[in-house]
Amino acid sequence: MENRSEKREATARIVDGLLRYMAGGSYIAASLLVPGLSIGLEKPFNILMDHLDEKDRQREFRRIVNYMKRAELVGSYEHGITITEKGRQRLARSEFNDLRIKRPAKWDGKWRLVVFDIPEENKTGRNALTAKLNKLGFQPLQRSVWIHPFHCHEEIEVVALHYKFTNFITYLETNYIDKPDILSKRFVNLLKPSVALLS
Structure with missing residues (x-):
């Protein structure tokens, strides 16, 4: 059960990471829809895919992308995928839930x-x-x-x-x-x- 929960959390982090990448004005080209895409998602990728071979890794990654399409978080176009308004709304909720106040090295006394x-x-x-x-x-x-x-x-x-x-x-x-x-x-x-x- 814990392993399944960990995988769900890793999938959610990958989804949010991809949305965050695209929200910055980028899109993901179809040729890059593979686990090698490096946008700070190494840890959740490893949780999901560490035990998989290259072929299964690509299949798992495409499963996540297909889920995002079905959920209308991203949209397809000729050269790849890009974030939708629904995707931006999910990202906003995720970032709100993850909001933290940074702790400075030294308190300024205020x-x-x-x-x-x-x-x-x-x-x-x-x-x-x-x-x-x-x-x-x-x-x-x-x-x-x-x-x-x-x-x-x-x-x-x-x-x-x-x-x-x-x-x-x-x-x-x-x-x-x-x-x-x-x-x-x-x-x-x-x-x-x-x-x-x-x-």
Whole structure:
């Protein structure tokens, strides 16, 4: 069961990797529809195909491409395949789910605040937003104010666009906040190495 789950995950990563490649304005020529296409997919390819010979590898890769065609994630044309609008939507969902805040080598001492005022009729969306902020490592400062130590403006823009909350969310950075020692303890796993560098 674990092996089957691992293969499904590897297939999904290959699909998303191919979509990401094509979303950058590229297309995949028909002559390149083989496992040798190198676009940062070596690990998932190895999970799926390490035990296969060259002929079976090509067959497996074409199976994935055919799945993408059936799912209308890509479209065929004379010279190969390219991403469709449906493929772009899947890629956007995948990138949103994989969103992470980068941890710097050294903390700059600033705090990042996300302040939101979302209408009560959109309670479900507000709950989804706070769940996402929590997943990104934010901590609640107040009911509608969440805090994080690392720069994440671009990530919050992605979140706001995803939930269509751009008019309801404000991102702030500050050098000063009350009770920084108490706050730092809430982020001890993130800040411990960086705080040591600042002391």
